[in-house]
């Protein structure tokens with residue numbers, strides 16, 4: 001990878017991130033177009049499902065200056081006609097001479113763009129800055145490869161790993177700033193999943209709010225796992241603020257299968273400890289994001305239960321790729337090792 005290739009794919013990753021929360025069920029994609037002399041002449045990203053793809057937006061910005069130039073894209077340009085035409089063809093029509101992309105398209109439907117470009121005489125380089133591009137698109141890539149939604153388990157805990165006090169209270173373990181970040185997480189997913197225990201204990205609304213406190217225009221589906229029908233119709237999850245699915249799925253795998261069938265690409269698992277244990281035990285958590293508060297309880301429920309792990313060698317390790325201080329809490333995020 002040349003430093004220049006890395007720099008422009010890096011910029012394309014930044015552009016792709018602007019689409020998080022509005023492109024589902026499509027991927028987030030960013031694109032930078034350089035003219036024949038190496039000047040940036042167009043930038044674009046996929047803004048919403050049904051809208052133009054990143055390459056088309058960047059090529060539109062570049063116009064005739066794209067001829068003989070280079071396109072940097074976070075995902076292999078698509079090769080199929082969906083709601084918009086194939087990006088591989090759009091790049092050819094614009095006279096692009098070189099294409100650099102980060103991650104191959106895993107979709108049987110849209111893949112093959114690199115081959116089509118090569119066959120037409122375009123110089124194509126893949127795999128540049130692949131880890132960064134995978135990270136920004138991990139929800140969609142997981143769904144495309146595993147044929148189930150990507151699952152982030154998010155929780156708040158005290159420094160000694162408690163998620164609620166003995167009397168069941170858990171509001172608020174984490175700081176105001178951490179709780180605001182949770183609304184960012186909610187805005188980016190298609191569904192929020194909680195167990196009946198959490199809904200009965202806390203009566204959460206499970207909606208996404210904007211930084212100014214107003215309801216977000218796009219609300220994720222609220223999913224309550226309630227096999228015994230214990231959650232009353234008066235619970236806040238049944239208000240009009242968002243749609244709600246009450247599921248009696250026997251296992252997390254069955255639930256994810258069902259959600260995949262409904263076109264759900266990403267899920268935020270918001271607890272509680274019993275349900276999180278069931279998902280982890282089934283190997284169905286792709287990312288863990290913890291907000292650890294600088295407080296101690298010494299008693300009360302643990303952040304995680306029911307994994308059936310009995311010996312330290314079976315502990316689930318995480319590949320941590322994010323640690324930050326958030327309003328006095330420590331945010332730790334990583335991917336469980338399989």
Ligand SMILES: NC(=O)c1ccc[n+]([C@@H]2O[C@H](COP(=O)([O-])OP(=O)(O)OC[C@H]3O[C@@H](n4cnc5c(N)ncnc54)[C@H](OP(=O)(O)O)[C@@H]3O)[C@@H](O)[C@H]2O)c1
Nearest residue numbers: 155156163164170195197198225227228271272274275278
């Ligand atoms: N600090 C945090 O981040 C946080 C987050 C969430 C909750 N909490 C706290 O956690 C406590 C509630 O804990 P909890 O463990 O009872 O809540 P939970 O995990 O939300 O709910 C557990 C219930 O989910 C249902 N469930 C449905 N499908 C399941 C499956 N496949 N596997 C396991 N359970 C399934 C079960 O009831 P059925 O058998 O009836 O279906 C089970 O009793 C509250 O005190 C709450 O404040 C803390």
